[in-house]
Amino acid sequence: MPSRPSPDTHRAKVVALVQRKGGSGKSTLAVNLAAVSGQNNPPENEGDPCPVAAAGIDSQGSLEDWSARVPGDRLPFDYVVTKGRIGEIPDLVQDPAVKRVFVDTPGFMETDPNAPMDADPLGTGPAAKAMEEVLEHTDLALVPLTPDWLTHRPAEFTIERVLKPRGVKFLVVINMWDSGNDREKDGVRPELHKLREWCRERGYPFAAQAIRRYKIHAKAPEYGLTVIQYPESGTALRAREDFYKLALTVEQNL
Numbered sequence: 582m583p584s585r586p587s588p589d590t591h592r593a594k595v596v597a598l599v600q601r602k603g604g605s606g607k608s609t610l611a612v613n614l615a616a617v618s619g620q621n622n623p624p625e626n627e628g629d630p631c632p633v634a635a636a637g638i639d640s641q642g643s644l645e646d647w648s649a650r651v652p653g654d655r656l657p658f659d660y661v662v663t664k665g666r667i668g669e670i671p672d673l674v675q676d677p678a679v680k681r682v683f684v685d686t687p688g689f690m691e692t693d694p695n696a697p698m699d700a701d702p703l704g705t706g707p708a709a710k711a712m713e714e715v716l717e718h719t720d721l722a723l724v725p726l727t728p729d730w731l732t733h734r735p736a737e738f739t740i741e742r743v744l745k746p747r748g749v750k751f752l753v754v755i756n757m758w759d760s761g762n763d764r765e766k767d768g769v770r771p772e773l774h775k776l777r778e779w780c781r782e783r784g785y786p787f788a789a790q791a792i793r794r795y796k797i798h799a800k801a802p803e804y805g806l807t808v809i810q811y812p813e814s815g816t817a818l819r820a821r822e823d824f825y826k827l828a829l830t831v832e833q834n835l
């Protein structure tokens with residue numbers, strides 16, 4: 582019979598969404614991955630806490646605002662309001678009821694542009710401390726990359742200056758892929774190909790499944806929905822397929 586992990590040996594796995602550029606999909610990916618993971622890891626008994634937690638250290642509170650709009654009985658994960666407080670993530674990781682923690686992080690644009698290349702770009706200050714704490718506990722960082730060229734350099738910066746120096750394992754996730762307009766030429770989707778080549782040239786591992794761009798994703802926070810609750814349609818199925826496959830890749834990398 583499987584026994585519950587004891588508090589001394591137990592350690593929940595932490596997946597953090599990290600990318601310097603805002604608007605690349607960190608919050609969208611954090612909430613929907615937590616939803617899929619929560620659906621796959623329901624509480625053992627009714628009334629037990631969810632084994633999947635989501636936390637946002639973003640002072641904008643996107644993850645909390647969104648999660649709060651989803652009716653409680655439909656939300657397959659617990660979310661934790663950290664407001665950037667130190668100590669919340671280590672507590673979650675030690676909590677014997679928690680198996681997975683998905684962390685949404687803010688962009689960290691307020692870095693000193695004149696700092697030397699070998700300086701730590703997180704700097705000091707409360708936001709930096711919260712970020713530091715998350716990175717210390719991160720088992721896998723996901724770095725969203727979109728067809729918007731302006732996300733490319735920040736992704737590289739995030740990987741080279743923040744993740745690699747700390748030895749944090751990472752995967753690039755291609756998000757907002759416009760599959761409908763990315764017409765196949767000689768069996769290749771040019772836009773997707775370009776993004777994958779960008780990763781290959783730099784030796785960055787990337788998730789095979791790109792997350793497609795669908796309007797419903799942008800409406801979901803307002804409607805209080807996560808990808809597992811989208812009203813049935815072809816789009817909803819494809820949107821879910823993207824996240825199910827990505828969730829599987831994430832699990833394989835933990």
Ligand SMILES: Nc1ncnc2c1ncn2[C@@H]1O[C@H](COP(=O)(O)OP(=O)(O)O)[C@@H](O)[C@H]1O
Binds near residue numbers: 643757
């Ligand atoms: N795959 C997608 N398809 C459509 N819209 C998306 C997708 N991913 C993100 N968005 C939208 O793009 C905007 C930025 O995404 P968000 O997750 O808030 O980024 P970040 O947290 O990195 O700032 C939001 O309005 C979000 O709904």
Ligand SMILES: [Mg+2]
Binds near residue numbers: 607608609639643686
């Ligand atoms: Mg966000």
